[in-house]
Amino acid sequence: MQIRVLGAYGGSTPRHRQTSFLIDGTVALDAGALTSSLELEEQAKVRAILVTHSHMDHVNSLPFLVENVFGQVEGPIEVIAPPEVVASLKAHLFNNDLWPDFTRIPNHLLPIVSFRTVTPGEPFGVNGLTAVAVPVSHVVPTYGYLISDRKASVVFSGDTGPTDAIWRRAAQEKNLAAIFVECSFPDALQQIADVSKHLTPKTLAREMEKFPPKVPINVYHMKPPNAAAIAAELRALAAPRLRLLDDGDALSY
């Protein structure tokens, strides 16, 4: 499994792109930076986008991706998520107000984008991969994903505070090759992290006790103004399996 980190952050500056990963060139996880990181021909290869939740730093490039690949792809791009997330994207983004409803363009029989609603906890296939959505703990309905090919599985936390179900599920995966987990704020902003349901290095260290041992941990979704402080605090944890992700990183499992 080849994973490109298109956007490693939970915010945007010219040097920090918002959360997006690309798996095997065709399946995206979140859409914070698909159009700012991929060339047009790479964008046209994206066949499906798994969405963790409706927040802007995870979906804002969706409208522009859909527009860019219009007329260049066969069959609709699938936007995949559990029901509440799909409902939110339909109601608030592709609503003919913020952006056209591309599920009816050019017409409802041959749309450029289609939503696929998945049931949490139930595995589904997506472009040769198997995935499952597991609810996590954030201020809007949010899901982490376990994604597997024949060789390896990886888990993405989504935006979350301390949580359990997804780590229990990850611990059952026999080929778990990597954990991707958010860490949004430094310890000094613990209160903000708690009310906005995110992790700090301190609460991440506690979450790590739920992780299967030895599996590499890739940290993402740092808020740009806090990225340096988070990096220093994670280094102080002296956990060799922790890696802070950056835009453009490429991982292979």
Ligand SMILES: [Zn+2]
């Ligand atoms: Zn976020």
Ligand SMILES: [Zn+2]
């Ligand atoms: Zn969020």
